[in-house]
Amino acid sequence: MLTVNSLRFAVAGLAVLLTSSLAACGGETTDSAGTAAAGPGSAGGPVTVFAAASLTESFTTLGKQFESAHPGSTVTFNFGGSSALATQINEGAPADVFASAAPKNMQAVTDAGTPTTFVRNQLVIAVGKGNPQGVTGLTDLTKPDLKVALCADAVPCGAATKTATTAAGVTITPVTLEQDVKAALAKVKLGEVDAALVYRTDAKASAADIDAIEFPESATAMNDYPIAVLKTARNPAGGQAFVDYVLSAEGTKVLIEAGFQAP
Numbered sequence: 001m002l003t004v005n006s007l008r009f010a011v012a013g014l015a016v017l018l019t020s021s022l023a024a025c026g027g028e029t030t031d032s033a034g035t036a037a038a039g040p041g042s043a044g045g046p047v048t049v050f051a052a053a054s055l056t057e058s059f060t061t062l063g064k065q066f067e068s069a070h071p072g073s074t075v076t077f078n079f080g081g082s083s084a085l086a087t088q089i090n091e092g093a094p095a096d097v098f099a100s101a102a103p104k105n106m107q108a109v110t111d112a113g114t115p116t117t118f119v120r121n122q123l124v125i126a127v128g129k130g131n132p133q134g135v136t137g138l139t140d141l142t143k144p145d146l147k148v149a150l151c152a153d154a155v156p157c158g159a160a161t162k163t164a165t166t167a168a169g170v171t172i173t174p175v176t177l178e179q180d181v182k183a184a185l186a187k188v189k190l191g192e193v194d195a196a197l198v199y200r201t202d203a204k205a206s207a208a209d210i211d212a213i214e215f216p217e218s219a220t221a222m223n224d225y226p227i228a229v230l231k232t233a234r235n236p237a238g239g240q241a242f243v244d245y246v247l248s249a250e251g252t253k254v255l256i257e258a259g260f261q262a263p
Contacts, residue, residue, distance in 0.1 A: 044072035047238040048094060050085045051077060052101035052156065052225065053180040054121060057205045058258040059099070059246075065254070066245045073238065081155040081180035083108075089230065096239035099227040099246075101181075101199075102156035106226045115226035118246055119260035121199045122222055123160055125213040126188045126206075133194045137215045138168045141195055149187040149196040150174040156223050157181040161197045163221040185210070199223075201259040224263060 047066075051059050056079045063075035078085065078095070082105035089095055089109050099118075100106040106115050127135050133146060141148050150172065151158035158177070165172055175193060178184040184196040189209045203212035227246060229239040245251050256262070 044070050045235050045238050046074045046076065047096050047235055047242050048076045048078070049097040049099065049239075049242060050089060050093070050095045051079055051097075051099040052082045052085070053079050053182045054101055054157070054199045054202055055079065055099055055225075056182065058201070058255050058260070061254050062246060062251055065250060066242055069245065070238075070241060073241075075242065079182075081151075082106075083154045083156075084179060094234060095230055096233040096235050097227065097229055097242055099225065100156070101225055102159065102223050103226050104159070105156065106228065109230070111231040113228045113231055115228040116243070116247065117224045117226050117263040118251075119225045119255050120222050120263050121201055121225065121260055123157070123164055123197050123215075123218040124200045124203050125215060126185055126196045126198045126203050126210045127194065127213060128188060128191065129209065129211055131211050131213070135195055135213055137213070138165060138170050138172070138217060141172045141197075142170050146195060147175045147193040148172055149176045149178060149184045149193040151181055151184050151197070152177045152179055155180055157184070157197070157199060160218075160221040160223050164197070164215075164217040167220040168215075168217040199259075204259040222261075225260075 049059065059077060063077060066075055067073050082100040082102060085098065086105045086108045089098060089111065098106065098109055098112060106112055125135055127133065140146065150161050153159060153162060176187060181198050181202050185198045185202050185206060187193040188196045189206060200212065203210060227243055229236055229243055233239045
């Protein structure tokens with residue numbers, strides 16, 4: 001006959017067995033509602049992406065789509081000039097993925113993994129709506145009465161500008177040098193300058209506020225955009241899943257619609 005004490009020992013032993021069995025079934029944890037929670041290495045966990053400023057609109061869209069395709073995932077972006085982002089990463093800023101507007105800045109990141117070029121971009125001249133100054137090409141930007149904003153040489157849009165102006169044989173004296181392409185474009189939108197050299201994608205995103213003037217020398221200054229999962233990624237699985245999504249048919253569709261070109 002079972003005594004009270006022996007019954008207690010039997011129940012306790014069964015509880016231990018059940019706990020051990022559940023632990024052996026995998027590393028998933030559950031929240032108070034019993035839903036499996038993604039671990040830090042899961043594609044469903046938080047993903048931090050450092051991306052060139054010119055990717056702001058398209059990557060914001062891709063981030064929302066990625067979260068829908070990967071329930072439980074959250075994507076956090078840090079947009080800025082590629083050179084500044086590379087410096088932040090090298091100084092220890094936490095990031096899982098880096099998407100640069102030029103290979104040079106990707107190469108500067110000591111912890112970059114194997115990069116993949118996913119799109120290309122091209123410069124245009126951004127002017128006020130209706131092109132009040134009648135700008136038709138780079139030569140017009142050399143006029144002394146025209147106020148022009150350019151990107152600093154250290155950032156990809158600045159390096160591309162230098163290549164294009166050298167090809168055209170012109171020297172532009174800007175009234176301001178900006179640290180990313182969005183800042184240069186903002187000067188035109190605010191009416192602080194008459195023109196700026198920006199990426200075609202940024203001009204397209206702001207088509208309601210500015211006009212874009214194409215110029216032939218931009219073909220000599222195409223920028224390749226590489227993307228990579230960082231070796232120091234806190235969530236390498238999530239980072240790789242995001243990169244894969246950017247490279248997928250869905251990701252490519254968003255990027256091409258934004259004005260980027262296939263590599």
